[in-house]
Amino acid sequence: MTAPPNETLTLLLIEDDAGDAFLVEELLSQADNPPKIIWVRSLAESRVRLTEDVQCVLVDLSLPDASGLETLEEVLSMAPHAAVLVLTGLNDSHVGVEAVAAGAQDFLVKQDVEARLLARAIRYAMERKRADLAHRKLVEAELLTKENSRLERGLLPVPLLNTGLVEHQARYLPGRRRALLAGDFWDTVQSPDGAVHVVVGDVCGHGPDEAALGVALRIAWRTLVLAGHTGNELLRTLDSVLRLERKSAEIFTTLCTVTIDPALGHARMHVVGHPPPLLIRGDEVDVVRNTPSGPPLGIFQEVDWSEIEVPLGDDWSMLLYTDGLIEATVGGGPDLLGTEGLLDLVHEQGGSIHLDRLIERVIELNRDTLSDDLATVLISRTPSGGEQR
Template identity: 75%
Template sequence: MPPLLLIEDDAGDAFLVEELLQEVEKPPRITWVRSMAEAKERFTRDIQCVLVDLSLPDASGMEALRHVLAMAPDVAVLVLTGLNDAHVGIAAVAEGAEDYLVKGDVDARLLARAIRYALERKRADLAHQRLIQSELIRRENTRLEHGLLPVPLLAPGSVEHHTRYLPGRQRSLLAGDFYDTVQGPDGAIHTVVGDVCGHGPDEAALGVALRIAWRTLTLAGRHGNDALRTLDTVLRHERRSPEIFTTLCTATIEPGLRHATMHLVGHPPPVLIRGDEIDVVRGGPSGPPLGIFPEIEWKAIDVPLGDEWSLLVYTDGLIEASVDGGPDLLGTEGLLSIIEEQEGIDLDRLIERVTEINREALGDDLAAVLIARKG
């Protein structure tokens, strides 16, 4: 039985409790005090149960119990009452005690059982409180993370636009991968997909910072190297260590929707479907990831689109799936093969097939944006 604290000013009653507990199989270590002031001085973290009389020199009734509950909120509390004070014991349980015992009406077996039950109830209560707290925190995090995911700024009917976002962290909605799409006042469509190296809340926060910075720059009319250099500066100031870098792909689709300008900043090449032709965007990379070298110029890649096309921009979580659980990775060629088999890009079907090939849930973060114009 774990150590307990006995708060009892009557020496005879205290002696009786100590004698009864000596009869149990593993007698507890008992710390006996005569007042609430002494109890506060001698209470230690290893004490798991408190037996308290509600008639003390410096506290009585519910006041005494409240002092104990404030002093030891995570400890089982048993109240000791007189023969004519059973109603006080019931009130004490309503106030927060685990149980009450009537002096003179208890033996060793009953006392030991009451202490054990009180300990178990307290453990159950604490576990329930932790569960509720965890659920509340999860809900708050879910609301926060949903609020941080972007809502594309697109004119209705201009193009088809689909996104998927799958964090690798368990029980998380947000990861270091990020995406966004914004249509400018001239009708040009700007999109970005990025990947902060690493996994965890720090990387997720950095990804959100970069995504919001990109949207702000885009709405301000800053694109290409001008925007990339600013994002590089933001990354260097916001990252927690100098080893953190970020890859990304930006694409600006001109207002006529027949031509795009892209920057592949250390990022996997997008998949482009034009008519019956399925291939990755050639001509990259534009340069190294953000956060590696200062004073970098990233070259633009001109991509003719035509009248009917589909453009898939994604993070490497999609192509770094293992093939049948082995050492080989899917890669861009494997991704193209799946798209050819499925005769087009449906993000749900595509990710489902990649997951099947991986033989388990994808371990890396994944963000994907599909923009399509049908003739």
């Protein structure tokens, strides 16, 4: 029998027969690293002596205060992290098989026990227990991961668009590994008057707290839009939500929110410390100028953010994005893509943007997956209308 280096195994022996207990102690004393044995005569006494230090339990199923599998169930309940071996007699060896099926790691027939067999049985039982615990933790982790994924998936936005005159694309790539949500967020809502509202935002930071805050801000934005609020009134309320929900006073949020009129020919926007949107009108591709409208949310109080008026025309596309798109590197070096580089990529595509191809090209230039969160929305109007995606 072996134990981890510099560690002596602590074993609890539950046996009411003094002769059998003495035999077990003698056999284990021959081990290379003899265990510390705590001997008790009853289940009641074992409740007192069974501490977290006990790594293995040898239990006789015929005790003064319990018998059969009832004894085992009590021991398993009291020692969920210890390996349990059952001691049986020749006449009830079948009980040992039932005990293993009920949760014991192994069973020993008293008349067959000798030093090497006993030491090996204890060692194997402990390894099986470790494997059982590891498997249980893995199953619990997988269940938790699935539950978290379902929760995160349910918090992702679904655009509310009733018109067939616009084409809508959105892509969302959290920088955190195995995450579905991040501090970046987006949403698109068409209000009852026919106006189309779009937001893209970025909570500073990359952890789960920032992801939760991003969800809170997105839902608050959608609620405010559906309630008829826009402009500085909406932004001040979002600023209040941010200050109430954030974990630290240093956390701020940048965002760009756009309201496109029901005729789809004119836009009003606020660029709040955020990268300016890209606008394509016919053959013209450029960023929206005269931005930002003011500082990010959460920095200063009582701020008035200036509104930007943007004529759109009959044939246009607008790309809103977070800085994860333009802070990708070029050629794997220190140079960032930037808005000028993004404009070049759009020109490469002939002025027509498809988000998947655009993001693939950015990743190709970065020579690696994007480490920052990314949220993008592309909304377009063409004379023949479009398709929502």
